[in-house]
Amino acid sequence: MSQKIFVSAKEVAERAGVSRSAVSRTFTPGASVSEETRRRVMEAAEALGYHVNHLARGLMRNESGIVCLIVSEMDTPYRASLIRAISRHLQNAAKIAMLINTDRSDRSVDEALKLAISYRADASIVLSGMPDKSITDLCVKSGQRLVLINRDEERAGALMINLRDQEAARRAFIAFQRAGCRSFAFANSDVGTPSLMAREEGFRAAGREFGIDVTVERFGPTRYQSGVVLAQRLLTREVRPDAIFCANDLLACGVMDTARHQFKLAVPDDLCVVGFDDIEQSSWSSYQLTTFAQPVDRIAEEAVSWLSQPMTDDGQFCRMTADLVWRESVRGG
Amino acid sequence: MSQKIFVSAKEVAERAGVSRSAVSRTFTPGASVSEETRRRVMEAAEALGYHVNHLARGLMRNESGIVCLIVSEMDTPYRASLIRAISRHLQNAAKIAMLINTDRSDRSVDEALKLAISYRADASIVLSGMPDKSITDLCVKSGQRLVLINRDEERAGALMINLRDQEAARRAFIAFQRAGCRSFAFANSDVGTPSLMAREEGFRAAGREFGIDVTVERFGPTRYQSGVVLAQRLLTREVRPDAIFCANDLLACGVMDTARHQFKLAVPDDLCVVGFDDIEQSSWSSYQLTTFAQPVDRIAEEAVSWLSQPMTDDGQFCRMTADLVWRESVRGG
DNA sequence: CCCGCTCTTGCAAGCGTGTGCAAAGGTTTC
DNA sequence: GAAACCTTTGCACACGCTTGCAAGAGCGGG
Numbered sequence: 011m012s013q014k015i016f017v018s019a020k021e022v023a024e025r026a027g028v029s030r031s032a033v034s035r036t037f038t039p040g041a042s043v044s045e046e047t048r049r050r051v052m053e054a055a056e057a058l059g060y061h062v063n064h065l066a067r068g069l070m071r072n073e074s075g076i077v078c079l080i081v082s083e084m085d086t087p088y089r090a091s092l093i094r095a096i097s098r099h100l101q102n103a104a105k106i107a108m109l110i111n112t113d114r115s116d117r118s119v120d121e122a123l124k125l126a127i128s129y130r131a132d133a134s135i136v137l138s139g140m141p142d143k144s145i146t147d148l149c150v151k152s153g154q155r156l157v158l159i160n161r162d163e164e165r166a167g168a169l170m171i172n173l174r175d176q177e178a179a180r181r182a183f184i185a186f187q188r189a190g191c192r193s194f195a196f197a198n199s200d201v202g203t204p205s206l207m208a209r210e211e212g213f214r215a216a217g218r219e220f221g222i223d224v225t226v227e228r229f230g231p232t233r234y235q236s237g238v239v240l241a242q243r244l245l246t247r248e249v250r251p252d253a254i255f256c257a258n259d260l261l262a263c264g265v266m267d268t269a270r271h272q273f274k275l276a277v278p279d280d281l282c283v284v285g286f287d288d289i290e291q292s293s294w295s296s297y298q299l300t301t302f303a304q305p306v307d308r309i310a311e312e313a314v315s316w317l318s319q320p321m322t323d324d325g326q327f328c329r330m331t332a333d334l335v336w337r338e339s340v341r342g343g
Numbered sequence: 344m345s346q347k348i349f350v351s352a353k354e355v356a357e358r359a360g361v362s363r364s365a366v367s368r369t370f371t372p373g374a375s376v377s378e379e380t381r382r383r384v385m386e387a388a389e390a391l392g393y394h395v396n397h398l399a400r401g402l403m404r405n406e407s408g409i410v411c412l413i414v415s416e417m418d419t420p421y422r423a424s425l426i427r428a429i430s431r432h433l434q435n436a437a438k439i440a441m442l443i444n445t446d447r448s449d450r451s452v453d454e455a456l457k458l459a460i461s462y463r464a465d466a467s468i469v470l471s472g473m474p475d476k477s478i479t480d481l482c483v484k485s486g487q488r489l490v491l492i493n494r495d496e497e498r499a500g501a502l503m504i505n506l507r508d509q510e511a512a513r514r515a516f517i518a519f520q521r522a523g524c525r526s527f528a529f530a531n532s533d534v535g536t537p538s539l540m541a542r543e544e545g546f547r548a549a550g551r552e553f554g555i556d557v558t559v560e561r562f563g564p565t566r567y568q569s570g571v572v573l574a575q576r577l578l579t580r581e582v583r584p585d586a587i588f589c590a591n592d593l594l595a596c597g598v599m600d601t602a603r604h605q606f607k608l609a610v611p612d613d614l615c616v617v618g619f620d621d622i623e624q625s626s627w628s629s630y631q632l633t634t635f636a637q638p639v640d641r642i643a644e645e646a647v648s649w650l651s652q653p654m655t656d657d658g659q660f661c662r663m664t665a666d667l668v669w670r671e672s673v674r675g676g
Numbered sequence: 677c678c679c680g681c682t683c684t685t686g687c688a689a690g691c692g693t694g695t696g697c698a699a700a701g702g703t704t705t706c
Numbered sequence: 707g708a709a710a711c712c713t714t715t716g717c718a719c720a721c722g723c724t725t726g727c728a729a730g731a732g733c734g735g736g
Contacts, residue, residue, distance in 0.1 A: 030716090032714090043715090071693085090422075108441055110439075113427070368725090400723055404691090
């Protein structure tokens with residue numbers, strides 16, 4: 011029963027009493043078909059349940075309509091919301107997303123990527139923190155368009171979307187100062203993703219600018235549990251920080267929870283915390299975290315719309331501002 | 344510069360001094376090629392950077408290696424972790440995932456699905472709560488294999504993975520009883536997903552079994568904010584519940600936060616809460632939620648491995664147990 | 677030495693499309 | 707009425723691959 015499920019253009023043509031080319035042209039935007047034939051073709055197609063075979067179309071046109079999403083730790087709230095936004099925008103643009111999971115850095119990633127290339131994906135959107143350049147190399151070598159989100163890698167022909175991380179870090183610093191904080195710390199993971207490092211550097215720079223010492227601690231992956239460890243390290247220092255800027259909301263949640271439950275500190279009275287990303291959890295009443303919102307939807311929109319624009323030779327930068335969302339984890343505001 | 348990027352089997356054949364068929368056979372597992380030719384082909388392929396064009400291969404073989412993931416609310420922690428697990432397992436099986444976002448129930452979903460079908464996806468894995476049968480109809484009609492996760496829809500030829508929701512609900516009920524709770528409530532969203540309804544029904548049934556009344560409240564989508572509203576409704580009742588089983592961890596987080604911060608209740612002293620899914624947030628120290636763990640990885644493994652098995656005509660059921668993870672939101676334990 | 681067998685290889689026919697080209701048909705212009 | 711033009715249509719080839727088929731190569735047995 012499973013054989014011969016799909017109808018081909020040929021069958022539609024026969025039913026409609028036209029040539030196969032006419033069918034093809036009916037489904038090709040901008041092709042020359044009379045209103046009458048188009049109508050008859052559409053009718054026959056409807057009746058037979060015809061869908062253009064995109065494998066064949068991709069083969070001919072040498073463009074598949076496939077966009078691959080290269081992403082690690084996709085179950086992280088920020089990443090997940092970005093994937094969602096991108097997939098929605100791709101769908102609106104009549105493109106389709108292929109998902110490549112780069113969590114394990116072993117050869118399986120390479121295989122998956124090669125697989126995606128084998129499907130002749132037109133473009134790749136990289137939202138993986140992993141700074142593995144060989145991956146993006148492979149994409150470019152395969153003639154794909156490339157969108158890099160929150161990476162500092164510079165590439166001819168690619169679209170690079172970044173946030174003004176340093177500027178945000180400076181704003182966080184100033185917010186802490188306004189709240190009357192004295193001892194400043196930055197809590198980072200040790201993965202060294204460009205955007206995270208930019209936040210750290212921005213915070214350090216603000217410290218230098220205002221002549222205030224900044225303590226920096228780094229540990230583990232960019233997750234809640236690392237926040238716990240970072241808080242334990244920072245809050246047992248001789249001079250206990252009363253302001254912690256976290257590279258990420260997940261870290262911030264870990265820091266807040268640990269400060270409150272393990273060290274019995276009140277936030278924001280004893281300790282001010284600022285995060286980054288504005289994940290959903292930050293708005294939960296246990297956290298009410300003051301944080302910088304990534305313009306997720308605008309990032310997705312920008313990335314997808316760029317894919318439909320004609321290719322330029324040089325790279326293009328797109329810097330966005332992360333707005334500060336005031337909640338309750340910093341005094342004042 | 345962009346033209347003529349990909350090398351074809353023909354070019355590899357020329358370089359290796361063999362026929363195009365030999366190249367094809369080299370990359371077809373189980374085909375008949377001598378060790379010598381295989382070596383020479385591989386060498387040439389390596390040198391030229393050849394990848395089999397899966398569009399063409401899919402066209403010939405009438406199977407594409409593409410599996411589409413049909414999912415709504417993919418930024419929800421449970422869904423995101425499931426997507427991650429599935430994509431990893433698919434990659435190991437040398438298949439590739441296409442992502443279909445069914446958040447908006449308008450025509451764009453239909454379009455996206457048709458698009459996936461146009462790529463001749465071999466299978467669909469549905470982890471969308473949305474009970475839109477027309478979607479799965481379309482998949483089956485296109486000869487796809489179908490995996491339904493946490494849906495009660497019954498389908499010939501499909502694999503249906505479900506949890507023993509009712510049994511879990513009964514265990515929750517008993518845990519509440521052991522903790523000495525008197526007044527039982529179930530907090531549900533109003534989307535009516537089968538698995539959520541099964542939990543509700545299981546909890547109700549346990550109430551009948553033990554001769555205890557169960558209050559049920561339903562509201563909104565299955566998210567944190569609904570939990571807030573549900574708690575407000577439940578905790579202002581004349582007889583205030585001291586045990587709330589939530590259909591979902593997100594609801595549970597909303598319920599706990601509201602109970603604590605708005606109603607100044609202590610969990611678990613004044614109120615016991617049990618959730619479902621065991622999302623990451625449940626283990627955060629602000630919640631320490633006792634909950635049922637979905638065996639995410641086993642679900643993914645089961646789904647993917649089934650895709651590689653020969654098709655049987657009748658449907659196949661796979662029921663898994665959700666283990667109770669004891670934390671601190673229920674007394675005793 | 678020939679037959680039959682196994683293993684390998686090339687040929688060529690497809691898979692379902694898009695599209696250049698030329699022919700056909702229709703309309704306008706002079 | 708003819709010429710010039712535009713629109714529409716069908717033919718046929720190309721895209722890169724798989725695979726049935728038959729022919730070739732090698733080899734042992736009778």
